[in-house]
Amino acid sequence: MDIFEKCRNYTQAREAMESGSYPYFIPLDENEGTEVEYKGQRLIMCGSNNYLGLTTHPKVKEAAQQAISRYGTSCTGSRFLNGTLAMHEQLERELADFVGKEEALIFSTGMQVNLGTISALISRDDVVILDKDDHASIVDGARLGYGKIERFRHNDVEHLERVLKSLPENVGKLIVVDGVFSMGGDLADLPAIYPIAQKYGARIMVDDAHGMGVTGRGRGTAAQFGMTDQVDLIMSTFSKSFASLGGFVAGDDEVIHFVKHNARSLIFSASIPAANAAAALAALHVIREEPELADRVNQIGKRISDELRGMGFNVGNSVTPIVPVIIGDDERTFLTWKRLFENGVFVNPVVSPAVPQGMQLLRTSYMASHTDSQMDQVLDTFKKVGKEVGII
Structure with a gap:
């Protein structure tokens, strides 16, 4: 058997690319911390690990x-x-x-x-x-x-x-x-x-x-x-x-x-x-x-967790600026990611094997440098998209 046979048989990612729902390796044109640019579109970055905004x-x-x-x-x-x-x-x-x-x-x-x-x-x-x-x-x-x-x-x-x-x-x-x-x-x-x-x-x-x-x-x-x-x-x-x-x-x-x-x-x-x-x-x-940076990012994380939970999203047991939005299946996870992206919010879809089957989620994470108005926009977008795809 040719050791590369498995490579030829791997079609899942290319199929997602062709359908326009491939969410990985996105080449950003600009990355200014709380906002990024992709093909001329500005998005609020809610998928970074730049928790204190120090980059x-x-x-x-x-x-x-x-x-x-x-x-x-x-x-x-x-x-x-x-x-x-x-x-x-x-x-x-x-x-x-x-x-x-x-x-x-x-x-x-x-x-x-x-x-x-x-x-x-x-x-x-x-x-x-x-x-x-x-x-x-x-x-x-x-x-x-x-x-x-x-x-x-x-x-x-x-x-x-x-x-x-x-x-x-x-x-x-x-x-x-x-x-x-x-x-x-x-x-x-x-x-x-x-x-x-x-x-x-x-x-x-x-x-x-x-x-x-x-x-x-x-x-x-x-x-x-x-x-x-x-x-x-x-x-x-x-x-x-x-x-x-x-x-x-x-x-x-x-x-x-x-x-x-x-x-x-x-x-x-x-x-x-x-x-x-x-x-x-x-x-x-x-x-x-500047220990107040840690205080700020945790305050933002708590606000997002509380408000998303109040809307009806499942955010698990998060007590940090990492706030998962647990969806539970691949198709709706990728669909929700795509609709958020189209509406100017960048998050990360996570599916098996990174998480167990049934725990597919959108990983959202926040920075001390996010503004309150940016968070208002993110929450409004989640509410809109969540209703559109039937999560809430």
């Missing part, structure tokens, strides 16, 4: 520009060899201090943080335990490790305990959860997870890609619960609230030192350019100096 912040843009002028466009090597700048280490020190851990380590992307950290820590006799709603990067990092993978139902701590109880006492155990779940906008139940982890000798890693800058007045989900000391590892990305590209993991010095010398995705990837490090560092300073 256009003057301090962040200036820092990146100055870094390019001084260092050029690339480090042309891995952190392990010639790709470490003093700026990388400054950023690591400040990130560790910000999240309340001894050390931090920068990777080239958030995906690589999870691939490298989890696979480095999970040896052949170890077990990694995942929430079923964990991000794909966590799942892939677990697969790259040589140990066993177990999963528990989303935020079901009783099921988590049954899983842990079934494991031998003498194996290493790492529980990995999202702090803020990227599709549902709900939080990991860290206060309930921690005592169970302690009881069975398991460590806890929190992926706070969507929580950093947003929860805990910007310091993340562990800080929100007052559990920074109880969580062993905290990771996040720079591609969301930090308005850049890259990611980091923070924890005890000896653990970060081990990951630094054993994470293949770190050792065998080029380091982030100076411009990305400088942008992330400047964003970190803004997050520290």
Whole structure:
């Protein structure tokens, strides 16, 4: 059999393109933060992870520009060899201090943080335990490790305990959860997870890609619960609230030192350019100096959740600026996306396997820089479209 046969048989995306309902890889002509332009049409962006609106912040843009002028466009090597700048280490020190851990380590992307950290820590006799709603990067990092993978139902701590109880006492155990779940906008139940982890000798890693800058007045989900000391590892990305590209993991010095010398995705990837490090560092300073940005984006998220729910939409259990609109089947999900797009609102349709069958949804997300009038327009459009397609 020709290995490319599966490629020839894959027609679903092309069929959607031909029908005009293909919602992915949309080439934007302009991206100014809260609004974007596509073929001359202006749309309110409600599908970005730019939660604090810092991609256009003057301090962040200036820092990146100055870094390019001084260092050029690339480090042309891995952190392990010639790709470490003093700026990388400054950023690591400040990130560790910000999240309340001894050390931090920068990777080239958030995906690589999870691939490298989890696979480095999970040896052949170890077990990694995942929430079923964990991000794909966590799942892939677990697969790259040589140990066993177990999963528990989303935020079901009783099921988590049954899983842990079934494991031998003498194996290493790492529980990995999202702090803020990227599709549902709900939080990991860290206060309930921690005592169970302690009881069975398991460590806890929190992926706070969507929580950093947003929860805990910007310091993340562990800080929100007052559990920074109880969580062993905290990771996040720079591609969301930090308005850049890259990611980091923070924890005890000896653990970060081990990951630094054993994470293949770190050792065998080029380091982030100076411009990305400088942008992330400047964003970190803004997050520290302007905690009101986190307050603002959460206020917007609450308003949208409350008002969409009041209209009759199913927005799940979101308590963050990620507000899912759960529709439940592919056809109506894509139809609703298309009608919103045509009416000037950009959201993201999410179907299986990214979510289970029956949970197909529109993922909406908001920024601190959104105006009240923009949110008025978004809500009016949702009400209009929701009635047109029969959701409400």
